[in-house]
Amino acid sequence: MKLRSAVLVMGIGLLAAACSSGPSLTDYAADLEQLVSTMNGRLDTIDVIFDEEAPSLDSIRGYADDRMAARNQFLTGFEALDPPSEARDIHEAGLDVLRALVQAEQEVADLAFASDDIATVSALWESPTGQAARAADQRAIELCQAAEQALNSTEERQQLAGVPWVPTELQQIVTVAFGCLAEDR
Helix, strand or coil: CCHHHHHHHHHHHHHHCCCCCCCCHHHHHHHHHHHHHHHHHHHHHHHHHHHHCCCCHHHHHHHHHHHHHHHHHHHHHHHHCCCCHHHHHHHHHHHHHHHHHHHHHHHHHHHHHHCCCCCCHHHHHHCHHHHHHHHHHHHHHHHHHHHHHHHHHHHHHHHHCCCCCCCHHHHCCCCCCCCCCHHHC
C-alpha cells in the first residue's frame, strides 16, 4: 500500500470509526510513542558513544551491531502492538516500511563485518548499501511523520467531547510527539 493511501485510510478511519475493538487509540498511541522514544534514545546514544571513540574497524562493527540491536528491538515491539481498528492500516504500512528498514540496515551491518576496508562510518553510509539504508530510513521518517499527523488530527474531535450520542471512541483526543527527526527530539 502506498504511503499516501495508508495516511488517507488512517485519517478517514480516525474520523469515521464508530467503535473499535481492542486497545484504545490513546493506549496504542502512548505505547507507540514510548517505543519510538526508546529507539530514538538508543540510536542517539550509540551515535554519541561512537563519536567519542577513535574510529577503528572494531568500533565501526560495534556501531553497526548496536544499531541493529536497537532496530530489531523496536521492530519486535512494533510487531507486538495490537492497533485499534482505526489505526490498523497505517500500522500494517508501518510494519512493511520498518521490515524493509531493518533489512537494509542489516545489509549495512553485514558489509561492516564482511569488509576490512571500511575506515569510517561515513564510508559505510556512503556505500551503495549505506545509501539504500538511508533511503529506507527516509521512508520510515516519512511514515513516522504521517502517523504522527494522523494521530494528532484527533484534536479536531475536541468539539465532540461530552456529546452524549457520540461514541466514546470518537471523543478520544490523541497527541503524540514521536521525534521523527533528530531536531524534533
